[in-house]
Amino acid sequence: MTATLESTADLLAYVGRAAGPLRHSPTPVDAGTIRSWCHALGDSLPVYRDADFAARTRFGGIIAPPTMLQAWTMVDRRQAPPPAGASSAEAELMAKLAAHGYTAVVATNSEQSYVRPLRPGDLVSSRSTIADIAGPKRTALGEGFFVTLQTDYLAGAGELVGTMLFRSLRYRPVERRSEKPVPRPAEISSNPTDVVGRTIGPVVLETRRYDDVAVGDELPVLEIPLTPTLIISGAVASRDFNVLHHDRDRAVAAGAADIFMNILTTNGLVGRFVSEWAGPEAIVERVAIRLGAPNYPYDTFRLSGRVSARELHAGRGLVELDLRGTNSLGDHVTGSATVALP
Numbered sequence: 001m002t003a004t005l006e007s008t009a010d011l012l013a014y015v016g017r018a019a020g021p022l023r024h025s026p027t028p029v030d031a032g033t034i035r036s037w038c039h040a041l042g043d044s045l046p047v048y049r050d051a052d053f054a055a056r057t058r059f060g061g062i063i064a065p066p067t068m069l070q071a072w073t074m075v076d077r078r079q080a081p082p083p084a085g086a087s088s089a090e091a092e093l094m095a096k097l098a099a100h101g102y103t104a105v106v107a108t109n110s111e112q113s114y115v116r117p118l119r120p121g122d123l124v125s126s127r128s129t130i131a132d133i134a135g136p137k138r139t140a141l142g143e144g145f146f147v148t149l150q151t152d153y154l155a156g157a158g159e160l161v162g163t164m165l166f167r168s169l170r171y172r173p174v175e176r177r178s179e180k181p182v183p184r185p186a187e188i189s190s191n192p193t194d195v196v197g198r199t200i201g202p203v204v205l206e207t208r209r210y211d212d213v214a215v216g217d218e219l220p221v222l223e224i225p226l227t228p229t230l231i232i233s234g235a236v237a238s239r240d241f242n243v244l245h246h247d248r249d250r251a252v253a254a255g256a257a258d259i260f261m262n263i264l265t266t267n268g269l270v271g272r273f274v275s276e277w278a279g280p281e282a283i284v285e286r287v288a289i290r291l292g293a294p295n296y297p298y299d300t301f302r303l304s305g306r307v308s309a310r311e312l313h314a315g316r317g318l319v320e321l322d323l324r325g326t327n328s329l330g331d332h333v334t335g336s337a338t339v340a341l342p
Contacts, residue, residue, distance in 0.1 A: 011093065011133050011145065019090035019128035019149055023073040029122040034064050037071070040237035041265065042224070043272040044201045047280040053205075057281050063117035066284045067271030069153055069162045070112070070264055072124040074239035089130060093147070094170070102144055102170040104254040106244070107263035109148075109167035111288035115160050122155045131165065141255050144171025173255040201272060207279030210310070210317025210341040219277045219305040219321070224269065226261070226299045226327065234265030261295035266333050270323060273303045278319075278339045289323070289335035299327045308336070316340045 027033075031051070038048050046053040047063060054062045097103075118124065128151040135145030146169055153162040201222070224230070235245035243250040245262045252258070267289055274284055295301055302325065309320040318340055325333040 008136070011096065014089050014093045014130050015133055017089040017130050019130050020088045023075065023126045023128075025072040025124040029064055029072065029118050029120050029124065031062055031120050034062065034068070034120075037065060037068055037237045037268065040230070040233040041268045041272055042201050043268070043275070044203050045272075045275050045280050046203060046205065053280070059117060059119075059281075061119060063119055065268065065271055065275070066114045066117065066162075067112065067264075067268045067287055068118070068238075069114065070110070070151075070164060070166070070267075071238040071240075072118070073126040073153070074264075076239070076241050090128070090149070093130065093133075097145060097170045101172045104141070104144075104173045104244075105168050105170050105242075106141065107166070107168045107291065108146065109165070109288075109290050110263055110267055111165040111286070112162060112267070113164075113286045114162045114284060117283075118155065118161060122161070124161070125154045126151050127154070128152075132167075139169060139171060141169065142171040142174040144169045171255075173253070201276050204276050204279055207281040208277065208341055210312075210319065213307055213310060213317075213319055213341065215307050215310060217307040219273070219307075222273050222276070222303040224301045224303070226295050226297055226301050228259065228297045231259055231261050231265070231295070231297060234268065235262045238262065238264035238268065240264055256294065256296075258296045261301075261332075263289075263291060266291065266295065266325070269301070269303065270325065270333065270335065270337070273305065273323070274321060274337045274339060277305070278341060281342065283340040284337060285318075285340055286338040287335065288337070289333050291333055292331040293327060293329035295327055295332050296329075299329075301332060302326050305337075317342065 034048055043065060047057055047059060048065055051062055128149045131150040132148040133145055136143050137146065146167055148165060148167045151164045151166065152160060155161045232246045240262045242262065244254055244256060245259055248259050251260065267287060270289055271284060271287055305321050305323040307319055308322045311318050318338060321337045321339065323335045323337060324331060
């Protein structure tokens with residue numbers, strides 16, 4: 001069924017409504033979950049993993065990677081959806097879209113801002129509002145609607161620790177015909193260790209200083225082998241059990257060429273890239289990304305960036321970064337980040 005103007009107007013009535021009830025992390029932030037995230041994404045920054053090192057930093061102890069923000073209150077979509085009603089507008093909206101044939105979903109944009117680092121022991125909750133609905137629009141995956149959520153992340157009794165704008169495409173799957181074949185293992189390397197992937201980054205002990213940074217500086221390129229292990233373990237570490245990220249048959253049925261990386265893993269790898277450049281005592285204040293070509297297995301993800309602006313603001317040395325991540329299909333991710341350097 002093709003959405004009519006009447007049904008589109010009906011969808012717009014959801015804008016401004018609370019997406020659902022307050023979500024709570026099933027457990028407080030803990031060092032084990034942080035370690036699992038870092039291991040899956042190859043993030044070796046010691047302030048996330050080494051309690052002795054972290055205790056000697058400005059943070060006074062282990063902190064969570066900022067790009068883990070969304071993961072703490074992720075809902076396992078394999079479970080039964082909440083009952084429809086005033087307290088579950090997102091579920092109502094998704095059901096209405098599914099009834100019109102928009103049954104598949106992919107994330108397209110994420111913009112996170114961080115008020116303070118999360119630490120072991122923090123109990124995180126989140127509340128979301130449906131901020132925008134746009135469509136129907138034709139995309140390479142099929143016709144769909146872009147749904148944007150505005151989410152506040154809270155700790156304890158309601159302290160704001162971060163915010164996120166998150167956009168996803170709800171679409172009707174169509175048969176995918178790519179002009180470029182998805183690479184397979186034999187096309188990349190005959191070395192089995194290359195197929196498994198080496199993603200562990202360097203241990204960065206020094207923090208970059210604001211006075212040592214200039215507009216136009218290029219960040220060292222980071223190349224990451226895209227293995228099924230990375231894609232699946234990243235999804236699991238980020239508590240994202242969408243079948244498109246671990247079940248090839250289901251991913252192909254939804255119009256993809258294979259399983260593909262979820263946006264939380266991409267965001268985490270962008271965060272790793274930025275943090276490895278900035279150092280352990282830098283403070284990542286914002287990461288905004290937009291997805292393009294999927295990160296499929298047996299390819300290489302190449303992250304690059306440059307300093308686009310710098311300014312002193314309220315005693316903080318703020319540095320703006322332009323970021324780009326590519327694979328053999330083109331741009332997988334473009335975006336920006338704001339980092340405070342000492």
